[in-house]
Amino acid sequence: MGATTLIVIIVVVVVVVLLLVLFFASRRRAAQRSEEQRERSREEFGSEYERAAQERGSEEEAERELRERRGRVERQVEPLSEGSRGRYEEQWGEVERVFVDNPQRSIELADRTVSDILSERNFVSDAGQSDEETDRSLAAMHPDVADDYREARGIRAEVVARSAGRADEGSDEESTEELRQAIRKYRAVYQRLVKE
Numbered sequence: 001m002g003a004t005t006l007i008v009i010i011v012v013v014v015v016v017v018l019l020l021v022l023f024f025a026s027r028r029r030a031a032q033r034s035e036e037q038r039e040r041s042r043e044e045f046g047s048e049y050e051r052a053a054q055e056r057g058s059e060e061e062a063e064r065e066l067r068e069r070r071g072r073v074e075r076q077v078e079p080l081s082e083g084s085r086g087r088y089e090e091q092w093g094e095v096e097r098v099f100v101d102n103p104q105r106s107i108e109l110a111d112r113t114v115s116d117i118l119s120e121r122n123f124v125s126d127a128g129q130s131d132e133e134t135d136r137s138l139a140a141m142h143p144d145v146a147d148d149y150r151e152a153r154g155i156r157a158e159v160v161a162r163s164a165g166r167a168d169e170g171s172d173e174e175s176t177e178e179l180r181q182a183i184r185k186y187r188a189v190y191q192r193l194v195k196e
Helices: 003-045 047-056 059-076 082-101 103-120 131-141 143-165 172-195
Strands: none
Touching: 003 047, 047 059, 047 131, 047 143, 059 131, 082 103, 082 172, 103 143, 103 172, 131 143, 143 172
16 A cells, blocks of 8 residues: 555545534534523523423424414504503502402402403403413413413412312411412512503
């Protein structure tokens, strides 16, 4: 074997090794970018990202669906007029006044007020839309607010179910504390929806 052949073989081996190094480095960078994108999506969409990924079976599908949903919701959602904002501020004042004497009624008023705001702002696209669809619309733009809304409604439902199932036998203090937690969640949702 001549010197020229040996040089050609060495050059080919070096080129192949360099190509392999470049190939694996680019795959690694692509994987890092993909992971960074998933992290940004987790931060952007919060728990809704995990929910969608579990439903879809794929993080890529979840991200695509959430971005599409956000675009659709952004096109349909409208801000409140000043008149509506003032009316809801009065309603919320009533929610807080009623809480002192009748926490359960206050929570019902809070739920109705937030539901009315969601409807007026077009987070609810039609009267037949389920709570889950409304949650998804809200979560597309405000995942943290949607989490608060789900928690508030869950607490409300538990307390209502418990109070319907007992005949003045248990502790109202426990229910009142739970309703206080729910009202805080509803207030956070209300404030976010009214201010924008």
